[in-house]
Amino acid sequence: MGIKRKSKAAAALGMAGLLVLAACGSNNDNQENGNASPSAGSSPSASASQPPADPAAKYDPPIDVTAWRYTESSYKYENGDTIENNVYTKAYASDLGINLKYQWTVPVEQFEQKLNVSIAAGDLPDIMWLTNKQLTDLADNDLLYDLTDLYEQYATPLTKSILQQDQKAFDTAKIDGRLMAIPKTASAVDGLPVLHVRTDWLEKLGLPEPKTMQDVLNIAEAFVTKDPDGNNKADTIGLGLTKSFLTDNHFGTSGFFSGFHAYPQKWVKDESGGLVYGSIQPGVKAGLQMLQDMYKKGLLDKEFGVKDRAKVTESVASGKLGMFYGGMSAPGSVIQDNVTNDPNAEWKSFQIVSADEVKATPIGKVPVQLYYAVSKKSKHPEAIMKLLNFSMEGFAPDAPANSPFGISPTGVPVYLYNLIGPEPAMKNLNAHHNIVQALSSNDPSKLSSEEKGYYDRIVKFNGGDRKEWGQARIFGTPSTFDVIDQYVKDDNYILDAFYGGSTPTMVEKLASLQKMEEEVFTKIIMGQSLDTFDKFVADWKKLGGDDITQEVNEWAKKQ
Amino acid sequence: MRKKWQEIPLHVMLLPGVLLTLIFSYIPIAGIAIAFQKFQPAKGIFHSKWVGWDNFQYMLDMPNFASVLWNTVFIAVMKIVAGLVIPIVVALLLNEVAGAWFKRTVQTIIYFPHFLSWVILGGIMIDVLSPANGIVNQFLGLFGIEPIFFLGNENWFPFTLVATDTWKHFGYSTIIYLAALTGIDQHLYEAATVDGAGRWKQTLYVTLPGLLPIITLMTVLSLGNVLNAGFEQVFNLYSPMVYSTGDIIDTLVYRIGMVESQYGVATAVGLFKSVISFGLIVLSNRLASRYAGYRVF
């Protein structure tokens, strides 16, 4: 009866605790209801009561600033650091007099949900990480502090130059012309698709590097029929796709369809200047036709329709797959294991290829996925500007190398702890240029600490450590950024033309329309008649697509 | 026989449970109001716009709602049936095993899969069920059966879901029946042996009737799941190839939420599911008490 006695005691304890808590609960209830709703409507004029201040002045006495944010699995910590307590939070306190207190931090997967419940429950911290959707929602309900004037007043020239490098991205944070948040700007070109090919296979089979879509087809065919891995089994795949190929960055089809000047799932300008939905354009049909032929010939994995990214990565790592369209990070994230496993494996990245005489143009997205907003009730709405200026100092041309705010000597990406972290539009591409230069001159002294982190790993690779191959093929040369650089030099890329929140008809119909699209495209590739595509186009228009197109164009006119 | 005040200890026993349930279940249930709102987190429950039955209308108007509803019920009912029958059979089979070591080992092992999440199992299933080199198809090949694309064929997909789900949970569910088996009076078996009944007859006339109450109970309770086809499993195993037979209410709601968090619609769908489940449970409780003579609640 030992179990029972113990449970009794513990349970008695529990009951006592619970009654106390229940009592507390009802108290809170009254208080919250007492003051939450009326103040939501009224507007405290904090900025008016503040004297015009020096943008760099330190708060004395220090102030408390609350915030919420997400973290990612790539965040690493050392020396007892946490997201609540690290080199950044310490610097905020010592340099700015700001004690940062996180109301909550959640892993990114949980962010949207936690964000919504917290907003619904009505307690907003001073500084909020928001997505476009909640930004619009909160601004519409007058819960956000208008940052337009504070930005003018406080932002340093350096800050402005970085944030407004890409004006279009910056403007996504404006609602009716007012700046309602600081956008987390980043690089649009980082997201452009690249063609990754196993070059040791190309050499073995005596194939040229891919320059046209026909080359891609020939390579895929040779990779399947000519036994590039030399095991006398027909077990290799020509082109890698996942089951969500329309949206996936790695093993996706964005770069492939660009070869047919088609842009599924993106909005593009037509000849008349209006916006049209890429998935219903004629080029898509040609692309699908080619994929269907490839599937028929066995150049695609027969089972691609059920495989996710981890599963296709498995084909790469086990040396069964030698070509796919992917992002610039692919060497590090999905190819590395192949190179580790197979001492002969070598890959190279190429510009996407065209199916005709016209050059293929890759498409990316406006690179703002996150906004930093300030609650209307915040006592120190200008604090965000000080944090912002502080963060941007690291990007100054004369910023000290090896600062403690980048990547630590042991390779921990400390810079991710930063609360306010917009990036210059070409940060990673610049890092590539700087690193390549440092490599050729053997002089890393001018590198930022983040760049130095990459540099050190590439040096290791050059010394024979194949585990750092991916790093070298992203930032070194030859690398994926060589390709991206070429896109930029040629000014050969476009961006998704629609970057607003969901329109009313999207809210209502988009889920069904997307389901239909994924279903039809997958089935066509697997052999269903191409006429289904024409039917899909008609259905798409009829089932809400026309309305969405109209709404998107109305949105575009306002931009 | 006994007087009113003799009930008092019983009320006292119920009190803590009732209080906690009131606070943590009934107060939030008031939030069902969201089903009738165009709920915006920024406005909260008290200020969001009331829209009457619009969310329900939206649900019924979705182009594929009827087929999704059908998929859900089809998959869920098959899961319920398999989830009832297999564990009972396994419990009975285990009951016939004489060796305590073997019995314990098997019991312990079949309980394992319950602890592997679908995220992990998803990757394993793709390998195991692969038409090219999956072990299941290799086995079927021995009997001259053509490889079957269990995860990619829309006709097979619902059955694949049922089979893998049953596989994952049967060991865990068996425990309830094993516990119930211990409650059967041993004297009944002795009496049956004296009457000359063999093991088969004992199973039929002693064991099964002894399990009947728990079987009834599990059946009635499982009817509450008739619209739950298992989100986590379907989400990790399905693909555009099998949308037509594999898309269920929960995955549909999830995808709608991906476009925009539509709490109103999600709550409306939840309420719809609750009402139907509740009706079925009440009905089956009545039927059980009328025909099996056993009242579950």
Add this chain to the structure above:
Amino acid sequence: MQKLTAGRKTFLITNYVVLTIAALLCILPLINVLAISFSSKSAAAAGFVKLWPVDFTLSSYKYALSKHEFLDGFVVSLKRVALGYAVNMLLTILTAYPLSKERSSLRSRHYYAWFFIVTMLFNGGLIPTYMTIKEAGLLDSIWSLVLPGAVPVFNVILLMNFFRELPKEIEEAAFMDGAGHWRVLWRIYCPLSLPAIATITLFTLVAHWNSWFDGLIYMNSTSNYPLQSYLQTIIVTSDLNAVASNDLLVTEVSDRTFKAAQVFLAALPVLVVYPFLQKFFMKGLVMGSVKG
């Protein structure tokens, strides 16, 4: 022991074969996960690992155990299971006993019963529940993981039905001797229902150990996450940030060995508990019958 008939023999052999196959089907995937957890990262990523580790290494376990989130989560989970089990078990027994009575002994029984059953099927959804927890001041507290599910209705119904099956004669005799409800419950019902209580113990422990969603929603920092909530965040990787430059560093994401090790470490405690509880399911123990 009586002599076995031919039919009985055939049955027994078939039975052993069937159960052995079932057991194999259940254990092989687990062995696969275990083998992956002891294999090198690249071998696992390539799918080379079947039932035996390739390039044996303990690094995944070392890494998993060196992460403070893992150990923090483990401690939070232990606390949660201990508190949750105590509260659940007490309330299950206290609630099941009165409900197992006939209407003649408790006239309002049906109202109580339906009061609880309704909560099994209806809930207000995420936001209202979150707001209730918040207003109760339980956010970021271990009690937010324990109190909302304090009365596990399914278990109550299960136990109530076991209680009903107990022979009424013993109870009547006790009442005759002047015992009250409390004594009857603790001294007669509970000891007689050990198999049922063991079953519910197992269900409760497993449920608390395995639940992850509430932790993610109610806790405000990763250091307060129960183990399963933390595991959920690393096992389910997101493609949301495909464009973000952080993607450069997400080499861990494809690290299947690490995940496998974490899954196995997390499942181990509940896998170990079962054999200990199992003896309560062994036949004949309770009723003190001949087999003993």
